[in-house]
Amino acid sequence: MNIKPRYMALLLALAVLLGAGGSYIGIEYFANATGNSNTDQLATANPDGENFGSLTEEEQKQFIQDMTGDADLKKVEQAYSLIKDNYVQKVEKNQLVEGAIQGMLDTLEDPYSVYMDKETMKQFNQTIESSFQGIGAEVSMVNDKVTIVAPIKGSPAEEAGLKPNDQILKVDGDSVEGLDLYEAVLKIRGEKGTEVTLQVSRPGVSEPLSIDIVRDDIPLETVYTDTKEVNGKTAGVIEITSFSEKTADEFKEALSKLENDGMDGLIIDVRGNPGGLFTDVQEILKEFIPDDKPIVQVEDRNGEKSRYFSSIKEKKDYPITVLMDEGSASASEILAATMNEAGGYDLVGTKSFGKGTVQQAMPMGDGSTIKLTLYKWLTPDGNWIHEKGIEPTVEVKQPEYFYTNPVDIEESLQFNDNGDKVKNVQKMLDGLGYDPGRTDGFYSEETVSAVEAFQKEAGLDVTGEVDEKTGGKLEELIIEEVRSEENDKQMEKAVEVLFQ
The missing domain is CATH 3.90.226.10 (2-enoyl-CoA Hydratase; Chain A, domain 1)
Known part of the structure; x- marks a missing residue:
């Protein structure tokens, strides 16, 4: 894969990537306590690899000593003992400790401060050691939602057209609500050639989108x-x-x-x-x-x-x-x-x-890590x-057609229909030079005529309705338009400003 226009992320298609300052599902840069960095194809840390201002080993030891020596932690110890010794069901010690750490981080209400337990870190390291495969996305938690920042160039995510601020609701039909970022990432990552289906909520679109993504090798050229x-x-x-x-x-x-x-x-x-x-x-x-x-x-x-x-x-x-x-x-x-x-x-x-x-990522000494x-x-x-x-x-x-969405057809769109799906199709038709008469989401007679003209030129059955075949052809041609450098208005303006 070597898809030139990185701004394909602003379109539509069939793959995926995840968010800002959070985790990559395909590749990521993870800084450890000494400021070194590893490259990960999965996605589970911070895309900045923030390795300036790193804590030294002595500073880390002092940090832990200061924390554990705090008198207020006696209250935590008391709660730990009460629950462990008296709760109606037996509770594993490790479960309480892990929960306490996660709870402290949750109180910060900071999507970029996270805890990775020993098992999560183990899977993370396994991913680092394997070949670079995944969907090629970077994500973050925003308002407790797994949110896309931007797709990696040339990745399945870019081809799929996931956009910044898309929120992932489900992975292969399973809700990610209540999961932390890394738990969600582990559900999304996978080996080359395997498929994952994401249900995505997109700002400005009333209904969730369903996107199928085939995982692949993630390009490393930057x-x-x-x-x-x-x-x-x-x-x-x-x-x-x-x-x-x-x-x-x-x-x-x-x-x-x-x-x-x-x-x-x-x-x-x-x-x-x-x-x-x-x-x-x-x-x-x-x-x-x-x-x-x-x-x-x-x-x-x-x-x-x-x-x-x-x-x-x-x-x-x-x-x-x-x-x-x-x-x-x-x-x-x-x-x-x-x-x-x-x-x-x-x-x-x-x-x-x-x-x-x-x-800064700070190992806890037992294989787990806090990124704070x-x-x-x-x-x-x-x-x-x-x-x-x-x-x-x-x-x-x-x-406008750069910002259109995949055409999700369950029932054919036709005259007198109304809604976001019709509006999306109208923008596509307009971008391809077929005047739909309006782009407000009402399937008018002018829109019927535009669809018929499009179907005739595309060699499809001329029905005036948008079925799965017509929707698929619209997507295909819109992708070609987005990939065409001559349609890149931002680049065109940048050149103009450069030499003005």
């Missing part, structure tokens, strides 16, 4: 290069799909080649990029941001801030713009915010996801974008 020729000028394009251990090196190599080839300006595309390692985004930013402003700031619980700088003295001698969207999260947001605030470069696209916290939020990251100007996102300086949305 940097793609292209050029755009406009009025005699060459725009170099570097797309970053995530920030992994080799991303900075790959980016520098791509940048050097574009510069040597004589590009006149640069576009950095982080649309649909769910984040990754802080070290790599930092190294990339050091190529562009002079040392008079910080690349990023990190704030601890006491309000004390650490600032990170580059060592260069001057900006590049060519213009730069950054492309972003609602699937740009975490490390992608660091890049976008810094390029704008410290570099003065334009941000083109739509508002980003909004994750501004930093987690320890810091906030702030923009060069000291802004915290958490749950707010970053606004583009030049807002541009893709054409």
Whole structure:
């Protein structure tokens, strides 16, 4: 698989991926207590691999000592003894301990602070050791819902067209309500060639969508290069799909080649990029941001801030713009915010996801791990974008048909029908050049005529109704339109802004 347009995530199709700052179902970057990182195809930690501000071994020991020495924990011990010795049914000690840890984390109401017990970590490590297979998604818990952040480029998730902020309701017919993030992830991940069916709730769509996904190998390449020729000028394009251990090196190599080839300006595309390692985004930013402003700031619980700088003295001698969207999260947001605030470069696209916290994974000594939020990251100007996102300086949305949904046909759609499914079909018809007369969800006579015209040209039975075959053909042609670079209005605008 090598599906070029990463923004396919904003369409429809047949695969899956999961969310921001939470867990990958396909691949993920997980930082341990010493700041090292592993690559996981499953999805169960934090996409930032936050390895700055890591606790040393001595600091961890002191942390645990301080915690266990707290007099208030006697109350916890008392509750433990009461339940263990007196509850009407026998309770396993481990069950109480695990429940107490999970309960403490639950009180934080922080979707990024999570506990992985020994068994979960065992499965996590098994996934790391196996080949990279899955659905290729990254997820997080948002308001107690397993929520999609952005699909990985070239993954089944991207092909399926799962979108940022989609909420997973069921996996193979089983509800995920009440499960923690990692329990849900374990249900979704799987081996190449196996199929999983997700029921998804999508903002703006009244009925849940059912999406079948065939798991596959997940692509590891994170940097793609292209050029755009406009009025005699060459725009170099570097797309970053995530920030992994080799991303900075790959980016520098791509940048050097574009510069040597004589590009006149640069576009950095982080649309649909769910984040990754802080070290790599930092190294990339050091190529562009002079040392008079910080690349990023990190704030601890006491309000004390650490600032990170580059060592260069001057900006590049060519213009730069950054492309972003609602699937740009975490490390992608660091890049976008810094390029704008410290570099003065334009941000083109739509508002980003909004994750501004930093987690550290801390092993508990028995095979289990707590991933705890320890810091906030702030923009060069000291802004915290958490749950707010970053606004583009030049807002541009893709054409309406980019945001259409899979055509889920149980009964054929026909004249006088009304609802979201009809509205979705009308937007598809309009995007393909068949005027449905309206796009408000009412199946009018004009919509019947548009469907008939479409069916005739597509070699289908001309009925004026949208059955499974007609819906499938609409999806197929819409996917082709989305994949076509000439329809990428955000990229078109980015080039225009670059050379204005």
